[in-house]
Amino acid sequence: MTTPTRLRLFSIAGLSVNTIVGSGIFVLPAELARAMGASSPMAFVHAAGIISIIAIAYAVCAKRVTGDGGAYAYAREAFGRYAGYVMGFAVYAAIITTWSTTCAAIPAQLDALIPGVGSQPRIVATAFVLLLGAANYFGARAGAWVSDVLVVIKIVPLLVFVFVGIKYVDWTRFEMPTNSGLGVALLPAFYSLSGFETATIPAGSAENPSKNVPLAVLGSLGGATLLYVLIQIIVVGVTPGAMTDRPLVEAARVFLGNTGASIFAGLATISMVGLAAAMALAGARLLVVVMPERKAVIVSTLLAAIGTAAVDLGPLIDYTTYLLFGQYGAVMIAAPILAYRYRRR
Secondary structure (H helix, E strand, C coil), X not given: CCCCCCECHHHHHHHHHHHHCCCHHXXXXXXXXXXXXXHCHHHHHHHHHHHHHHHHHHHHHHHHCCCCCCHHHHHHHHHCHHHHHHHHHHHHHHHHHHHHHHHHHHHHHHCCXXXXXXXXXXXXXXXXHHHHHHHHHCCXXXXXXXXXXXXXXHHHHHHHHHHHHHHHCCHHHCCCCCCCCHHHHHHHHHHHCCCHHHHHCCHHHEXXXXXXXXXXXXXXXXXXXXXXXXXXXXXXXXXXXXXXXXXXXXXXHHHHHHHHHHHHHHHHXXXXXXXXXXXXXXXXXXXXXXXXXXXXXXXXXXXXXXXXXXXXXXXXXXXXXXXXXXXXXXXXXXXXXXXXXXXXX
């Protein structure tokens, strides 16, 4: 009998990075710049300070509970079976709606590169759901491989953007940081950094989960925060394009030319596919605690496909947000309970 291939630290962290670095960073700098101007990079710093408390709670739980499920497993262990079921349903619902809504947004982005794709949005979106589900049908390692490839394709251009763009920043545009407008900017910055918790869901398939999963949670949040701060500095310091609907594209046009701008226009699509890939893997790994793996993949894929093919998911965005806050609150309460219960283990 062969031992299943375990997910390495890179793959586990990659799931979180794929979730955090979604499509928001390609439009968010404009909203933050309108709210805080040159001080807008500080919005990410403040948001990270708040959300790091939640991330630490996840890390504490992940060190002690190493099975699949994330918040579901932590709630079950801390509060009992029924509380775990409620949390598991909430987390699973949020994953499926995120997967569906992300794929539903892909056709409009892809239409800029392949004209005509946006004319059949439901068909294209459903096709992406089925393709990502098919990858996970062959096991967690196959789903993680797709996520790994997409996170590299996504992050490398952003790193190039930072390393090249930082040389073009006009530092005279920056003044002493202030908190003016922070109240408006804090919430979108907070949401943009959520997603680190995705690493905890397939923990049962990870190598050395008590060590690697907490590292993935904290490392992905820290790395994404630094990347976001630098990107915000560049789009504010390079061009007033920070106020446009495509701030990264217009900033890239300044120092990478029209070719660079086109690349970043396409990168938004890739980023969405990466987020959807992370949700496809996470959904299957969460459901696998109650049914066989391949059946879990089929059920999750069909539910997400129904969403993109037949349901208007716009109103579910707020619903997903409420589920996220409920998940975070439950884990923050569970963390000290589990730390105390496992203090001698």
